[in-house]
Structures are given as structure tokens and as C-alpha cells.
């Protein structure tokens with residue numbers, strides 16, 4: 528099983544690796560969340576969709592070989608082409624369809640750092656692999672710093688940057704009227720500890736801040752789309768945030784007590800969150816938090 532999960536994780540983060548994956552049997556499943564709002568599930572990151580009289584907006588677009596299936600799933604709701612694609616971050620399971628949608632005329636939006644990382648080779652130390660630069664048509668055309676707002680399909684979509692969370696280019700998308708929130712990989716609801724991409728500027732403190740940002744926007748009724756896994760509730764996001772805060776406190780205490788990583792791991796600090804089938808193992812998650820707290824990213828400058 529372990530090799531299977533490693534393969535899944537590799538595929539999950541890198542489009543070039545995914546290009547060799549067989550998607551012929553993959554299905555795109557649609558769940559309606561509100562009038563004009565849907566989520567599309569498939570092998571990659573969850574896709575948010577806003578549709579209606581003004582045009583289709585996609586939040587992330589999975590892998591390139593899935594574009595035709597994604598287009599068919601959208602057409603079942605609205606036959607218009609995709610007008611905008613918003614990327615929640617640069618990883619290939621969320622941006623792999625960019626080139627196809629860009630060539631079809633979609634305007635791609637993302638945080639400044641998403642474009643920066645997609646224009647240069649990215650070394651992913653955790654997986655001993657290098658992701659090459661993306662072709663021009665795959666790159667975000669409109670980039671933003673703190674965020675951007677779309678006034679479309681009778682709703683207001685707030686796109687808000689989450690600094691140094693899962694990566695350094697994360698954004699959430701909040702449908703103000705429809706009461707839907709897409710958190711990208713800053714929130715993954717699955718039987719695994721979260722993946723913090725330290726090499727891409729992610730951090731535990733940023734991930735906690737991202738969860739709190741989502742909670743500040745969410746009401747008990749809010750439908751929350753995680754980066755992966757089924758649609759979640761505010762209570763799920765609270766539990767996730769509390770887990771992150773608890774693990775961070777334990778790791779910080781160990782660092783303050785001058786424990787080595789091996790000593791900390793031996794004390795099984797996250798055993799109460801045992802997730803036997805998770806692809807990020809307990810020891811890996813503890814190492815990531817330990818490394819993150821030992822080497823925090825530079826504080827963002829204020830505007």
C-alpha cells in the first residue's frame with residue numbers, strides 16, 4: 528500500500544508526473560452547493576465552479592488529460608466556455624489544466640507567487656524531484672497580492688491570499704451570497720495529516736492563520752470545499768485548526784526544551800490523531816512542523 532500512496536502523492540503535486548498517469552477511467556463527479564455554484568471531484572484537487580449569466584469561473588483545473596471530462600461536466604450545467612480560472616496555488620493537481628483552458632480563451636488569475644513559481648523550475652526536496660517551468664498558456668495572466676474580487680453571476684467572489692500556508696501563493700475563494708468557501712490545500716479533509724510544502728514557502732503558522740481566516744468568513748451554514756476530500760462544514764475546519772494549534776504547541780515546547788527531532792518523534796506527539804492510511808505519516812508531519820518552527824519564513828511586510 529505504501530508505494531501506492533507515495534505514487535498518489537507524487538501525482539498529486541506534479542503535473543509532469545501526472546502526465547504519465549492513466550486518467551482514461553477517471554470520472555469527474557459534480558455536486559451542487561448553491562444556485563450557480565458547484566464542486567467537481569476527480570483525481571486531482573477539488574474544482575469550484577461559478578456559473579450563470581455572466582460566464583463560468585473555475586477554481587483550479589486538475590490535470591491536463593482531464594480537461595475534456597471537466598468541460599463536459601461544466602457543460603451539463605452551463606454550455607458557455609470557461610471565462611476565468613482562479614488557481615488556489617501552483618501545484619500540478621490544481622493547475623495542470625491551465626494550458627488547455629488558457630488556449631481556449633480563459634483568463635487565469637492567481638497570486639503573484641504562483642506565476643513566479645510556474646515560470647521557474649521548482650525543486651521539491653521532499654520528493655526528490657524537479658518540476659519544470661510551465662508553458663506560456665498555462666501561466667496566470669492576472670496576478671494579485673492580497674487578493675482580488677470578482678463581481679459575477681449575481682454574487683461577489685472574494686479571492687484572498689493566505690500567506691505562507693500550504694505554499695507561499697495560496698488563495699481562498701469566498702462566495703459572499705452563495706455562502707460557499709473554497710480553501711484550496713490550506714484545508715485538506717481526508718484521512719491524513721496536511722502536507723505543508725516548506726520548499727514552496729509554506730509554514731505551520733501560516734497554515735493556522737489560513738484556517739482562522741476561513742473560520743472568520745464561515746458561518747455554521749457555509750459549505751466549505753477543501754483542496755481534497757468531501758465538502759466540509761465549519762465544524763470540520765474548527766477541528767482541523769485545533770489539531771494544527773495543538774501539534775504546533777507540542778512541537779514548540781519540544782524545541783524550547785532542546786529536544787531533537789528524533790526525541791520528539793519518539794514521544795509520539797500526534798498519536799491521538801492517528802490516521803493509519805494517511806499519505807503524510809505522523810513522523811513526517813512532526814518533522815515538517817519541527818522544521819517549519821525552526822526555520823520560519825520571513826515576516827510579510829505590511830502594506
Ligand SMILES: [Zn+2]
Pocket residue numbers: 540616618693712
Ligand atoms: Zn497542493
